[in-house]
Amino acid sequence: MTTTSFSGLQFAMSRSCIPSSQKIADAGAVVLGGKSKIGSWNKLASACHIASVQPFGRGFTSSSIKSVKSVTKAMTESSAQSAVSGLPINLKGKRAFIAGVADDNGYGWAIAKSLAAAGAEILVGTWVPALNIFESSLRRGKFDESRVLPDGSLMEITKVYPLDAVFDNLDDVPEDIKANKRYAGSSKWTVQEVAESVKEDFGSIDILVHSLANGPEVTKPLLETSRKGYLAAISASSYSYVSLLKHFLPILNPGGSSISLTYIASERIIPGYGGGMSSAKAALESDTRVLAFEAGRKRKIRVNTISAGPLRSRAAKAIGFIDMMIDYSSANAPLQKELSAEEVGNTAAFLASPLASAITGTVLYVDNGLNAMGVGVDSPIFKDLDIPKDQH
Numbered sequence: 001m002t003t004t005s006f007s008g009l010q011f012a013m014s015r016s017c018i019p020s021s022q023k024i025a026d027a028g029a030v031v032l033g034g035k036s037k038i039g040s041w042n043k044l045a046s047a048c049h050i051a052s053v054q055p056f057g058r059g060f061t062s063s064s065i066k067s068v069k070s071v072t073k074a075m076t077e078s079s080a081q082s083a084v085s086g087l088p089i090n091l092k093g094k095r096a097f098i099a100g101v102a103d104d105n106g107y108g109w110a111i112a113k114s115l116a117a118a119g120a121e122i123l124v125g126t127w128v129p130a131l132n133i134f135e136s137s138l139r140r141g142k143f144d145e146s147r148v149l150p151d152g153s154l155m156e157i158t159k160v161y162p163l164d165a166v167f168d169n170l171d172d173v174p175e176d177i178k179a180n181k182r183y184a185g186s187s188k189w190t191v192q193e194v195a196e197s198v199k200e201d202f203g204s205i206d207i208l209v210h211s212l213a214n215g216p217e218v219t220k221p222l223l224e225t226s227r228k229g230y231l232a233a234i235s236a237s238s239y240s241y242v243s244l245l246k247h248f249l250p251i252l253n254p255g256g257s258s259i260s261l262t263y264i265a266s267e268r269i270i271p272g273y274g275g276g277m278s279s280a281k282a283a284l285e286s287d288t289r290v291l292a293f294e295a296g297r298k299r300k301i302r303v304n305t306i307s308a309g310p311l312r313s314r315a316a317k318a319i320g321f322i323d324m325m326i327d328y329s330s331a332n333a334p335l336q337k338e339l340s341a342e343e344v345g346n347t348a349a350f351l352a353s354p355l356a357s358a359i360t361g362t363v364l365y366v367d368n369g370l371n372a373m374g375v376g377v378d379s380p381i382f383k384d385l386d387i388p389k390d391q392h
């Protein structure tokens, strides 16, 4: 995955693993318009560590916290700060739990990076069967290049929690799963148990992200989908969000934000996105509205979903037609460019920030505008229309 710059946005940064001289230069809200400092990441990597391999660790020392605080104060008073213009996205002091991160190719990872770039502390929930490989890849530095934030520091993940979002508590877990060797090495991975563990470890969170989906029969047309496959898609991709929010709501600080990921197949026909997945996304979007009301009234939590365009993630590749969808979007969307995961990550950072304080219950499209089209303009039928096209 490339590490593109976050032009036009400002993020407050306080990465703990950057050398102090660089910290002085980079701390505080800065405009990120230039290139990421990719070249320096490997030097920095040796000065950093991944807190996820230290259970309950915060990944930084109290002395580094002190230095960040004083630098931030100094920056507030400096001329560099007054030179900054625009609106800051500052999530410093906020803690995010992102469910559905198991590699560096998906939306969950990109959202974690944007939230981290804005200063938030990152906790992730990783599907139990994918946990070992994810943790060992993190430990071995396989994701280090993808961990580079716009200030050149590396994203830290404070803790990785094993999670299987189709089970609410231990009573739900069938014997064959309990006995499965991919699950045997982990514990406390049902939704309720994960929420309890996060409460025990950190007390509360401010941002909850649901970036997971699973439809075992996704490649089958709806007419050929079994009841079991359909319900499994709904369970993993829709109810999992209801359950996550339900269990995390008591530890979500008032004013907090909850975000999920949806897809246009919920409301328009996308042949190939089968197995009940289109129905699962429709349920997710409807639930977003109802949950916005309930969580808003109960704990002043905002609930939104991002309808993202096509991305070559692991899950999307499993569906089998992702390249076609990316090409289709390039040919037909108002903006003829490939969508980057960072664009979705940045939108999540905005939604999680006070800048979005009046936005709740919405489906927000981040898809180069494809959702707005009524026709596919690459059809030969339109060949005589003078439609401007990107020549690249």
Ligand SMILES: NC(=O)c1ccc[n+]([C@@H]2O[C@H](COP(=O)([O-])OP(=O)(O)OC[C@H]3O[C@@H](n4cnc5c(N)ncnc54)[C@H](O)[C@@H]3O)[C@@H](O)[C@H]2O)c1
Binding pocket: 099, 100, 101, 102, 103, 105, 106, 107, 108, 126, 127, 128, 130, 163, 164, 165, 166, 210, 211, 212, 213, 214, 236, 261, 262, 263, 264, 307, 308, 309, 310, 311, 312, 313, 314, 315, 316
């Ligand atoms: N990639 C796209 O083109 C696209 C487009 C629109 C929306 N989305 C949505 O974005 C979200 C993230 O998907 P992605 O495409 O980035 O792929 P991804 O593979 O990065 O993420 C899906 C994650 O779900 C996890 N998962 C599956 N079942 C689980 C379970 N029972 N419990 C816990 N975790 C589980 C997987 O391990 C994986 O980490 C999904 O909701 C997806 O539908 C993706």
